Amino acid sequence: RTALVVNLLTEDNLPSYHRALTDTVGRDSAWGEWVHRWTAEEGRHAIAMRDYLLVTRSVDPVQLERERMDHMSRGFAGTAEGSVLTTMAYVSFQELATRISHRNTGKHTDDEGCDRLLARIAADENLHMLFYRNVFASAFELAPDAAMQAVVEVVENFQMPGNEVEGFTRRSVAIAMAGIYDLRIHHDEVLAPVLRAWDVWDRTDLGPDGEAARERLAAYLAGVDAAAT
DSSP states (O other): OHHHHHHHHHHHTHHHHHHHHHHHHOSSHHHHHHHHHHHHHHHHHHHHHHHHHHHTTOSOHHHHHHHHHHHHHHOOOOTTTTOHHHHHHHHHHHHHHHHHHHHHHHHHSOOHHHHHHHHHHHHHHHHHHHHHHHHHHHHHHHOHHHHHHHHHHHHHTOOOGGGGSTTHHHHHHHHHHTTSSOHHHIIIIIIHHHHHHTTGGGOOOOOHHHHHHHHHHHHHHHHHHHHHO
8 A cells, every 4th residue: 555655646746757858858850749648648647546445435535635736746856857868767767666565565465356457557667677778878989988876966966756755664674574565676677777778787888987987887786785785
């Protein structure tokens, strides 16, 4: 229930994410088509999750609404907002993290209906991740040093978009203890596969700045791995 509520409140803040994306990439041509489609799909996730929680009487609807109003009043500040590279790097990791969080939550519910619902939402999130990951892969081809520097900045400062939810630290600990999303999952199932898809460790097209950023990234990843262990 804790994971469901945190995930739902995160999805509820969609207007802020839409604004952050349009401020960064604009609304013209393919970008406008993508941002509006993405927003519509993410909005549907929130509708479906709220319907499930209310129909099954899993939460106090008054308390849930108060938390929604509180969270949305806080807004959202993205990673280095305004930079296309850091934004695309951030959402590549974030969409995968969201997919895993939804999928693992469904598995822990012991409810076939909820498991199917969250598996379907997770499938959407996976497609979103693939889009952003592919966009950023092209950025690596165009500007490898700048792309590597953006990756380091995002990985070192990564936070899920729901981190402003009231009681997030306490709730995230409960979610981690349940094995839904913890530091080990973050390292092994989010950071590592995305970096591997971008061929981060084997690239030969980096200049001095890119090499320095890659060394910093390797050191940071080693620290996350040790902490997770």
